Amino acid sequence: xxxxxxxxxxxxxxQQKISELKETLFNLRFQHxxxxxxxxxxxxxxxxxIARLRTVxxxxxxxxxxx
Numbered sequence: 001x002x003x004x005x006x007x008x009x010x011x012x013x014x015q016q017k018i019s020e021l022k023e024t025l026f027n028l029r030f031q032h033x034x035x036x037x038x039x040x041x042x043x044x045x046x047x048x049x050i051a052r053l054r055t056v057x058x059x060x061x062x063x064x065x066x067x
Contacts, residue, residue: 001017001049001052001053003052003055003056006052006053006056007056009056011057011060011061014053014056014057014060015057017053018050018053018054018057021046021049021050021053022050024046025043025046025047025050028042028043028046029043
């Protein structure tokens with residue numbers, strides 16, 4: 001998911017997406033431990049997506065400074 005796509009989402013949509021990705025990450029980690037995960041790179045990609053979502057969410061929640 002690209003940052004430009006994330007910025008278009010609303011605050012509640014971003015929070016919902018974070019929840020979904022956290023659940024996905026949990027399942028990916030479980031599959032990795034059991035040995036069923038074909039592509040371990042998905043774990044890192046999911047973690048980065050969560051970080052992108054949190055970054056945009058924090059930027060939206062901070063008050064804008066006027067010069």
